[in-house]
Amino acid sequence: MSLFAKLKQRAAENRPVRVGLIGAGKFGSMYLSQAERVPGVHLIAVADLSPARACASLARVGWAAERLAARSPEEAAKAGTTFVTDDADGMIASPFVDIVIDATGSPAAGIHHALQAFAAKTHIIMVNVEADVLAGPLLARRAAEAGVIYSMAAGDQPALIAEMVDWARTIGLEVICAGKGTKYHPVYHASTPQTVWGHYGFSDAQVASGDFNAQMFNSFLDGTKSALEMAAVANGCDLVPPSDGLLFPPCGVDDLPHILRPMSEGGVLERRGTVEVVSSIERDFRPVFRDLRWGVFAVFEAPSPYVRECFGQYGLKTDASGRYAAMYKPYHLIGLELGLSVASIAVRGEATGATGDWRGDVVATAKRDLKAGETLDGEGGYTVYGKLVRAPDAVRLGGLPIGLAHHLVLKSDVPAGRMVSWADVEFDPTKEAIRVRRAQEALFAAEWGLV
Template sequence: MSMFAKLKHRASEGRPVRVGLIGAGKFGAMFLSQAWRIPGLHPVGVCDLSPAGARAAMRRVGWPDERFGAASFEEAARKAATYVTDDAAALIASPFIDIVIDATGSPAAGIRHVLAACAHAKHVVMVNVEADALAGPLLARRAAEAGIVYSMASGDQPALIAELVDWARTIGLDVVCAGKGTKYLPVYHRSTPDTVWGHYGFSAEQVAGGDFNPQMFNSFLDGTKSALEMAAVANACDLDPPEDGLTFPPCGVDDLPTVLRPVGDGGLLARKGAVEVVSSLERDGRPVFRDLRWGVYAVFEAPTPYVRDCFRQYGLRTDASGRYAATYKPYHLIGLELGTSVASIATRGEPTGTTGDWRGDVIAIAKRDLRAGEVLDGEGGYTVFGKLVPTERSLALGALPIGLAHGLPLRDAVPADRPIRWSDVVFDARAQAVAFRREMEDVFRGEMGLARAAHP
């Protein structure tokens, strides 16, 4: 029976899956636009730092006021309505919630919410890739110990990439490389919230007339968001990050099997089984032919001449040898697709991708020469960008993860393009997010047989 059929069956029995959403921003609002159209799915609670903003978002995506007029989670569950609040702890603890969706984008909040979900036995859909990249490997272990599902968010690119990887491996193909497309030029690493709109080509009038957050948009442009998402993919799919960060080669969909194959076979990969992001722009700024800016891909290898012939017979685009081929999905619809993750947990007890081993980490890199005493402003800001590196390298450097590079003053000056280290910043070791991340470093350092760090 399909997930949709199972959801309809739940609806007919009057036992819909009861969902609590934390974060009514773009992703959350897109999910809410579809949530009431899905039988057997009941958004019982919506939590946001601004309940008024959440209500405005719900109206904007088509909700009539009577749908979110409930005065409690219990009333919402009983009346098929939704309760809007700013109390995430209460939402997670509510007995009227089965699945929690974290769509906040805050690493510290994400860690707090997942640990609370473990305590209250609530399944988690983790839209919050920032938290997953920072601490997902240990959060996933805690979730497994608590007997809950910890899932990637369908519609977001990491979950869609994981789906392609799983498809290829399930039919006996070795995945050579997997990733996504984006708009990239090397100069973007220096972009700040002051320069971001020029790179996007948005006019002042467009920005003034829309819901645009310059720091968030800049995190997509300066490479940080790509690094976070590919860390999530590496950790979920047992794939390796490039040794010195993503290279963003210009590449269209027809050239994926040619560009993203090993160096020894004429491609750009140092090894098979990697993650990489392809750019929709040539290095001189010209658009790539048939780019994959909004999509995801997986490159795989024919294990035998027979399978190579099958690739050709059924029209797969391959490299010249016919050995390497690719599949791709040209678009992702973020929150509009999130119901798939909820349905998968509710009807199959399965995640739509989940974090496993800790293979890749996103470290903070100085965007410019930074002075002692300057305060770091996190992803998409003026001071740092995120770079994906192998976990062993991050631990050896004692590097500060990008997810914690916000609000911390520098002890020392740091030159441009150098990683920020834990020893470079002043931090509160008692803060939950810091303590949990440091615990994860110690756990995995021990499992990798690396020397334990002397914590500053």
């Protein structure tokens, strides 16, 4: 039976899956625009630091004010309405919420909400890739101990890539490389919230619509978001990051199997079984032909001459040898697709992509020469961008994860392009996010034999 049929059955039996959303920003608003339209799903509560902002988001995507009259999750469950609150912890702890969605974008908040969900024996969908990359491998273990599901978010690129990787492996194909497309140029690493809109070409009217956060969008442009998403894919798909960061080769969909194959075969990959991001513009800023800016891909190899023939017979684009081919999806709809995760957890008991081993990490890297006494401002800010590295290397070198590069003061100068280390900053080891991250580092360092 399909997901939709099972949801309709739950609706007919008056036992909808009860959902709580944390964060009514862009991703959350996109989910809210669809949540009412799906049978068998009841959005019990929306938690946001600003309930007024959450109500405004709900109104903007079409929710009637009378649907928001509930004063508690219990009242919402009984009346078929939705409760809006600023108390995320209370919402998570409610017995009337089955699945929590963290769409905050705050690494520290995401870790906290995950731990609260585990304590409440509540499933959680982690839209918050920043939190997942910061501590996801440890959180996944905690979720398993609690007997709940810790899932990637359908519609976001890591989950879509994980689905494609799973498809290839399940039909017997070795995944050579998996990843996504984006608009990238090396100069974008220095982009700031002040320069971001010029690079994107957004109009003042678009920026003023309420859905556009300059620092968040700058994290897409300066390479940080790509690094985070590829770390999540590496951790969820048993793939290995490049040894010195993403290459971002300019590449259109027809060239995926030519460019994203091993160096020994004429490609750019230093190894098989890796992640990469392809750029939609050339290094001279010309547009790439048939670019994959909004999409995802997987490159795989024919295991036999017969399968190679099948690739050709059914029109797959391959490299010149016919051995390497690619499958891709040109678009993703982020929050509009999130209902797939809700349905999969509710009726199949399955995550839509799940963090596993710790393979990739993202370290804070100086955008410019930084001076002792400066305060770091995190993803998409003015001081640092995130660089993808192999997790054992990050731990061995003491790299400061980008997810913790918020409001930390530098103790020493850091030249442009250099990784920021734990030793470079003042930090409070008792803070929850730092404590969880350091526990993950200690656990895996012992497993890797680094201590």
